[in-house]
Amino acid sequence: xxxxxxxDGLRVRYGAVDAVRGLSLEVGRGEIVGLIGPNGAGKSSTxxxxxxxxxxxGGDVRLDGVSLLGRRSEDVARRGVALVPxxxxxxxxLSVEENLRLGLAARRSRRNGNGLERAYALFPVLREYRSRxxxxxxxxxxxxxxxxxxxxxxxxxxxLDEPSLGLxxxxxxxxxxTLVRIRAEGLAVLLVEQRAQRTVALADRSYVLANGELRxxxxxxxxxxxxxxVAAYLA
Amino acid sequence: MTVVGFLNLTWPTFANGLALxxxxxxxxVGIGLVFGVLRLVNFAYGQLxxxxxxxxxxxxxxxxxxxVSILFCFxxxxxxxxxxxxxxxxxxxxxxxxxxxxxxFAVAFLLxxxxxxxxxxxxxxxxxxxLLNQPWDIGGVFVxxxxxxxxxxxxxxxxxxxxxxxxxxxxLHMRAAAMDFQTARLLGMRANRVIGGAVLVSGVFAAVAAxxxxxxxxxxxxxxxxxxxxxxxxxxxxxxxxxxVPATLGGFAxxxxxxxxxxxxxxxxxxxxxxxLFAAVIVVLLVRPNGLFTRGGGAVERx
Numbered sequence: 001x002x003x004x005x006x007x008d009g010l011r012v013r014y015g016a017v018d019a020v021r022g023l024s025l026e027v028g029r030g031e032i033v034g035l036i037g038p039n040g041a042g043k044s045s046t047x048x049x050x051x052x053x054x055x056x057x058g059g060d061v062r063l064d065g066v067s068l069l070g071r072r073s074e075d076v077a078r079r080g081v082a083l084v085p086x087x088x089x090x091x092x093x094l095s096v097e098e099n100l101r102l103g104l105a106a107r108r109s110r111r112n113g114n115g116l117e118r119a120y121a122l123f124p125v126l127r128e129y130r131s132r133x134x135x136x137x138x139x140x141x142x143x144x145x146x147x148x149x150x151x152x153x154x155x156x157x158x159x160l161d162e163p164s165l166g167l168x169x170x171x172x173x174x175x176x177x178t179l180v181r182i183r184a185e186g187l188a189v190l191l192v193e194q195r196a197q198r199t200v201a202l203a204d205r206s207y208v209l210a211n212g213e214l215r216x217x218x219x220x221x222x223x224x225x226x227x228x229x230v231a232a233y234l235a
Numbered sequence: 236m237t238v239v240g241f242l243n244l245t246w247p248t249f250a251n252g253l254a255l256x257x258x259x260x261x262x263x264v265g266i267g268l269v270f271g272v273l274r275l276v277n278f279a280y281g282q283l284x285x286x287x288x289x290x291x292x293x294x295x296x297x298x299x300x301x302x303v304s305i306l307f308c309f310x311x312x313x314x315x316x317x318x319x320x321x322x323x324x325x326x327x328x329x330x331x332x333x334x335x336x337x338x339x340f341a342v343a344f345l346l347x348x349x350x351x352x353x354x355x356x357x358x359x360x361x362x363x364x365x366l367l368n369q370p371w372d373i374g375g376v377f378v379x380x381x382x383x384x385x386x387x388x389x390x391x392x393x394x395x396x397x398x399x400x401x402x403x404x405x406x407l408h409m410r411a412a413a414m415d416f417q418t419a420r421l422l423g424m425r426a427n428r429v430i431g432g433a434v435l436v437s438g439v440f441a442a443v444a445a446x447x448x449x450x451x452x453x454x455x456x457x458x459x460x461x462x463x464x465x466x467x468x469x470x471x472x473x474x475x476x477x478x479x480v481p482a483t484l485g486g487f488a489x490x491x492x493x494x495x496x497x498x499x500x501x502x503x504x505x506x507x508x509x510x511x512l513f514a515a516v517i518v519v520l521l522v523r524p525n526g527l528f529t530r531g532g533g534a535v536e537r538x
Contacts, residue, residue, distance in 0.1 A: 051421055077423035089418040091411055101404070102411050106423025153423065 004188035011058035019045035034199040034206030082155035092135030106153035119148030140171030252494030254382035257389030263486025265440035271413030281464030282346035287445025288455035292359035316438030358456030475526025
């Protein structure tokens with residue numbers, strides 16, 4: 001099986017700062033791949049590079065064998081790569097439903113159905129509050145909205161940038177459970193997280209990134225191996 | 236007939252104030268729409284109106300029926316808007332706001348001087364709609380036809396825009412782009428299409444403003460629409476630049492105020508009108524620096 005998303009020797013540079021130095025990873029359909037590491041390791045830069053929103057100076061990003069490099073963010077989204085951005089980036093003054101409708105912008109064809117239903121089925125609270133201003137939602141509800149918004153266009157690949165940041169423990173559970181459901185639907189999920197242990201336990205593979213470089217690949221069986229994790233972070 | 240004894244304010248003056256307020260509100264929306272998606276104050280907006288004015292003048296000179304002249308005016312202004320988008324906004328979009336600002340100044344001066352060279356300092360007459368300066372008798376009050384038409388047109392345009400913004404995907408994208416352009420792009424919003432759409436709607440409003448202004452200011456010169464645009468820019472800042480409704484209200488307020496003051500000031504003192512207006516603007520901005528019609532504070536971020 002070929003992977004849906006392939007990152008191959010990716011190099012990202014902001015001015016004189018090398019944010020990502022030669023990172024390679026693969027995400028297959030029906031797979032969750034974790035990307036963990038300390039702050040400034042290059043995790044978010046990797047996601048932005050995939051979305052065409054960061055300066056790539058080397059390597060390649062491919063979706064089903066087709067390079068995404070040099071494409072505009074909106075074109076990457078329209079090819080089926082959806083991002084749940086860090087900090088959720090909800091449009092607070094728009095209604096919940098309008099936020100979801102924005103996600104439809106990435107639809108590859110009009111036939112891709114009434115995608116809002118998918119978000120409502122996954123997160124019933126969104127249907128309940130669909131005409132409310134998004135700013136009035138709690139943080140956890142906003143995160144559900146951000147994930148739902150990314151899914152309405154029926155993407156092939158879902159990128160998430162720290163979806164558990166700032167959430168209450170119950171909401172973190174909900175987010176992680178949702179990712180399991182999304183994986184079962186056959187999406188390729190690339191999850192950037194600070195909660196290293198939970199991510200390792202959930203993901204099919206987890207890449208530990210430090211200083212823009214790949215340090216370690218961990219499987220779910222390594223989740224309790226705290227020493228290896230800590231060593232990878234500190235190395 | 237006098238509404239208020241002070242300043243000799245009469246119903247016709249009041250109607251003229253409303254009419255000018257309506258036209259300025261449209262111009263404010265036109266400037267605000269482009270500011271929303273590009274974070275750019277288009278200082279060449281007045282020159283779009285000027286171009287529309289010249290189109291009307293040529294329509295009159297060629298003896299075209301009025302509706303053809305008006306269509307011609309729309310065509311010229313929209314073509315110029317699209318050119319501006321393609322040649323200036325699009326290539327410079329990723330540059331700093333200062334670069335784009337200076338670029339629109341350059342375009343404004345360029346268009347003015349092209350008009351000065353091509354049409355001479357005395358300009359041309361766009362008199363074919365001047366009949367609309369005749370009054371209608373509304374319950375014993377004589378109000379210029381153009382005042383009624385301006386108010387109705389402005390209200391209609393704003394209502395249509397509201398429908399566009401709230402009922403269509405492209406309108407939703409325009410609103411989202413004004414709030415967070417980058418995120419909207421990441422969601423698949425076509426940036427060029429949304430910016431192009433905003434520029435075109437802005438152009439439509441410039442054309443409407445050109446038609447309305449040409450009725451009252453029959454001679455179209457290279458400075459046609461310039462002073463109005465400066466007033467509107469002041470009004471937009473007065474209302475609150477980054478918010479569409481306050482910007483519109485700001486445009487309306489300054490138009491209304493200048494219409495009232497223009498009618499109420501004795502003609503020997505009418506040259507002081509800008510001074511009064513801008514003094515008022517300064518006072519308002521000292522008291523409410525975020526704008527007259529904005530609520531304090533932004534959206535609360537929750538976790």
